[in-house]
Amino acid sequence: MKDGFVQEGTKGALLPDELEEINRYSVRKLAEDEVYTFSLTLCDNEIDRDFERFSVEALEKLCRLFVGKTGIFDHSFKGSDQTARIYRCEVVRDPGKKTAAGEDYVCLKAKAYMPRTEKNADLIKEIEAGIKKEISISCAVEEAICSVCGVNVKKVRCAHKKGKRYGGKVCHVVLNSPTDAYEWSFVAVPAQPRAGVVKAFNIDKERGEARVNEVLKTLKMAGEEVTLSGHQAEEILKYLERLEMEAEAGRAYIEGLKKEVVRLAGIVWPKLSHSAVVSLAEKMDIEELRAFKAAFEAAQDEVMPPMPQLAKAAAAKEAGENKQFKI
Numbered sequence: 001m002k003d004g005f006v007q008e009g010t011k012g013a014l015l016p017d018e019l020e021e022i023n024r025y026s027v028r029k030l031a032e033d034e035v036y037t038f039s040l041t042l043c044d045n046e047i048d049r050d051f052e053r054f055s056v057e058a059l060e061k062l063c064r065l066f067v068g069k070t071g072i073f074d075h076s077f078k079g080s081d082q083t084a085r086i087y088r089c090e091v092v093r094d095p096g097k098k099t100a101a102g103e104d105y106v107c108l109k110a111k112a113y114m115p116r117t118e119k120n121a122d123l124i125k126e127i128e129a130g131i132k133k134e135i136s137i138s139c140a141v142e143e144a145i146c147s148v149c150g151v152n153v154k155k156v157r158c159a160h161k162k163g164k165r166y167g168g169k170v171c172h173v174v175l176n177s178p179t180d181a182y183e184w185s186f187v188a189v190p191a192q193p194r195a196g197v198v199k200a201f202n203i204d205k206e207r208g209e210a211r212v213n214e215v216l217k218t219l220k221m222a223g224e225e226v227t228l229s230g231h232q233a234e235e236i237l238k239y240l241e242r243l244e245m246e247a248e249a250g251r252a253y254i255e256g257l258k259k260e261v262v263r264l265a266g267i268v269w270p271k272l273s274h275s276a277v278v279s280l281a282e283k284m285d286i287e288e289l290r291a292f293k294a295a296f297e298a299a300q301d302e303v304m305p306p307m308p309q310l311a312k313a314a315a316a317k318e319a320g321e322n323k324q325f326k327i
């Protein structure tokens, strides 16, 4: 299971160093009675329902990556800004318990805190009452290793199918080399476990998109009325947000290219009017902008051969003017 769960809240007093750890993250020094802490299991090395599992090394690295990360609450709490933060994380081994892959069971346990505010009161009550909440985590991994042939299926496709048996062993993917942990979130356990719920776990962008594609497929095939689970809606929203961010970055890149083309044109085509170049650059697509930039840069080297900075300054001084070196 990659999805974890909340274990319990703390009823007893905090250890002195715990409060210290918590206060590393808080803007204002919090007193013991101002914080509520609870334990959670983030993930483990058991093969999950997608036939994937983390390697023990991955869990060890995630252990470091998750400290300090904030968690958000389930969609039912949407609109509020409730968050909890992990202040301590540890890899817990259970040699008495074996995973389906035959390894000793290892899981990643964390402790998180949130301020005891009126807004958090209901949630604290729920955790204290032991109403189990699932947790989903988001992280990026570099490697997804096929358990049968050992190739990194993120880079190369292999012929093995997850969930199928090969030589008596279930083929699964081992998630390795995590590069980042993004966030974790509380997900209220649905009345019918797993029913119609798309798992919110994000291995990385590609997988997130694969899942969004699945949801989109469902949407296309659906009739007039469509019901989305909270997870599915959130997946789509996250996907759109990411697209917006990427589009924004793309626009900034194109603007930069245009400016560069206009600037270079001023050097290599000094007789062409500035406004004509600006108007031309506006009409170019990204490939054309790149092509012009490359050609202009090559031409610029002929007009102004690259010189070391000092030589330039000396030459300018000699020429008695600095103008042409001003950008």
Ligand SMILES: [Zn+2]
Pocket: 146, 147, 148, 149, 150, 151, 158, 159, 160
């Ligand atoms: Zn394989």
